[in-house]
Amino acid sequence: MTDQKFNIEKPYAYEIKGGTPLRGDIDISGSKNAALGVIAAAMMVDGPCTLENVPDISDIHVMFELCKSLGATVDMIDIHTYRIDPTTINTYKASGALVSKIRASYYLMGALLGRCGKASIRLPGGCNFGDRPIDLHLKAFRLMGATGAKMTDIDSGIVNLKAEPLCGAKIYLDIVSVGATINTMLAACKAQGKTEIINAAKEPHIVDVANFLNSMGARIKGAGTDTIKITGVPVLPGNFTYSIIPDQIEAGTYMVAAAVTGGDVTIHNLIPTHMEPLSAKMREMGYQIEEGDDSIRVYKNSPDDEIYPTSVKTSPYPGFPTDLQPQTVVLLCMAQGQSRMHENVWQNRFQYVSELTKMGANINAFERVAWINGISGFRAATVEATDLRAGAALVCAALAATGTSYITRAMRIDRGYEHIVKKLTGIGANIRRVNVEEFSEDNEA
Numbered sequence: 001m002t003d004q005k006f007n008i009e010k011p012y013a014y015e016i017k018g019g020t021p022l023r024g025d026i027d028i029s030g031s032k033n034a035a036l037g038v039i040a041a042a043m044m045v046d047g048p049c050t051l052e053n054v055p056d057i058s059d060i061h062v063m064f065e066l067c068k069s070l071g072a073t074v075d076m077i078d079i080h081t082y083r084i085d086p087t088t089i090n091t092y093k094a095s096g097a098l099v100s101k102i103r104a105s106y107y108l109m110g111a112l113l114g115r116c117g118k119a120s121i122r123l124p125g126g127c128n129f130g131d132r133p134i135d136l137h138l139k140a141f142r143l144m145g146a147t148g149a150k151m152t153d154i155d156s157g158i159v160n161l162k163a164e165p166l167c168g169a170k171i172y173l174d175i176v177s178v179g180a181t182i183n184t185m186l187a188a189c190k191a192q193g194k195t196e197i198i199n200a201a202k203e204p205h206i207v208d209v210a211n212f213l214n215s216m217g218a219r220i221k222g223a224g225t226d227t228i229k230i231t232g233v234p235v236l237p238g239n240f241t242y243s244i245i246p247d248q249i250e251a252g253t254y255m256v257a258a259a260v261t262g263g264d265v266t267i268h269n270l271i272p273t274h275m276e277p278l279s280a281k282m283r284e285m286g287y288q289i290e291e292g293d294d295s296i297r298v299y300k301n302s303p304d305d306e307i308y309p310t311s312v313k314t315s316p317y318p319g320f321p322t323d324l325q326p327q328t329v330v331l332l333c334m335a336q337g338q339s340r341m342h343e344n345v346w347q348n349r350f351q352y353v354s355e356l357t358k359m360g361a362n363i364n365a366f367e368r369v370a371w372i373n374g375i376s377g378f379r380a381a382t383v384e385a386t387d388l389r390a391g392a393a394l395v396c397a398a399l400a401a402t403g404t405s406y407i408t409r410a411m412r413i414d415r416g417y418e419h420i421v422k423k424l425t426g427i428g429a430n431i432r433r434v435n436v437e438e439f440s441e442d443n444e445a
């Protein structure tokens with residue numbers, strides 16, 4: 001689907017009239033990062049498959065367009081269900097501008113190397129929070145026998161990989177990397193012999209991609225631990241229906257939105273254990289977190305309850321997710337006292353602090369650490385979504401602020417949040433999308 005709704009170039013803003021506690025029930029969609037990995041994995045299968053619980057967000061639509069540009073057949077059954085037939089793939093090249101729109105396009109390297117023994121892929125895009133190297137991905141491909149996998153081989157931004165044959169290998173990842181773990185796993189599924197990934201990432205979406213591939217006939221063991229063992233198979237038969245896991249980051253964002261507005265919201269269709277790093281910190285801060293089988297209720301016992309400061313360090317799963325760091329900083333602004341956020345994963349992920357400061361935040365950020373001084377409340381302002389999760393954090397702050405805020409470049413938020421206006425409206429938020437023609441700086445609150 002490439003309708004106007006998903007034109008991520010088209011500038012629009014979110015207008016939010018904040019200050020109302022959010023109340024009610026909200027449903028979580030399928031995981032963006034799991035779905036991106038699974039769709040790439042589907043490109044390796046030797047038959048059709050059906051994916052359910054696919055989130056209706058722009059990054060996924062870009063990924064589907066990329067798959068179609070390879071020749072794959074992608075049929076929408078409903079907005080969350082797709083039938084994918086990769087047997088019509090007729091090229092190993094993905095070098096157009098679409099590739100640079102999303103980070104996860106790099107998964108096509110592993111998938112096409114596995115399928116075709118060759119891959120010619122433009123360097124990926126994605127949020128800009130410092131250097132985002134792919135040296136570990138390339139190291140893994142090199143160890144599996146691929147040529148063209150040195151950084152110096154990259155030609156005009158295109159990685160040209162060739163492996164005849166692709167062979168299993170023992171691969172130690174110097175840094176825990178989600179992308180390198182998934183990419184290696186993809187290629188290894190169809191490599192000759194056994195692959196061992198040591199110091200693998202353990203994020204829920206890695207397990208989801210492995211479960212999908214195993215359902216298709218792959219032989220992957222240990223996904224979710226730091227050692228993954230894969231025995232390559234010549235054919236992945238497919239013909240299977242697979243449902244994507246819920247989005248941990250979307251769920252965490254709505255937990256923060258509920259808390260920061262002093263609301264009472266039950267978030268459904270999530271996996272509570274995936275939320276534990278955030279739930280534990282919110283409990284430390286004084287919020288009530290009630291877990292059901294697939295839901296979490298967030299509320300305060302009394303509006304006057306004290307909110308305590310705390311310190312948070314992001315790290316790979318099961319550590320605190322870096323993709324919830326900006327939203328959590330917004331929450332820490334509500335604490336009485338000074339909190340600390342240490343960003344351990346990305347070099348430069350506090351770019352949004354200057355925007356949050358316009359809304360009254362009192363934060364000193366230096367390199368990888370931010371000291372957050374509690375404030376009595378946010379004030380409405382016009383601010384820019386500097387990236388996807390930063391945008392989500394600004395939405396949370398605007399929901400808490402009294403008055404009308406505008407979050408510009410809101411298309412960045414829609415990369416990862418399905419129907420955010422509808423979902424937030426459903427729990428009492430006053431939010432609407434405004435086009436640039438409607439919006440001007442005069443609207444600044």
Ligand code: UD1
Nearest residue numbers: 033103104132133134135136137175177178179180345346
């Ligand atoms: C994925 C997520 C992103 C999330 C991140 C960390 C997707 C599409 N994106 O990104 O939202 O913030 O995991 O949870 O799933 N590194 C290297 N060399 C490499 C690869 C990574 O040095 O070859 C470093 C990175 O600079 C970073 C760290 O490893 O400091 C983790 O990055 P990685 O886990 O690979 O992130 P992504 O897979 O790009």
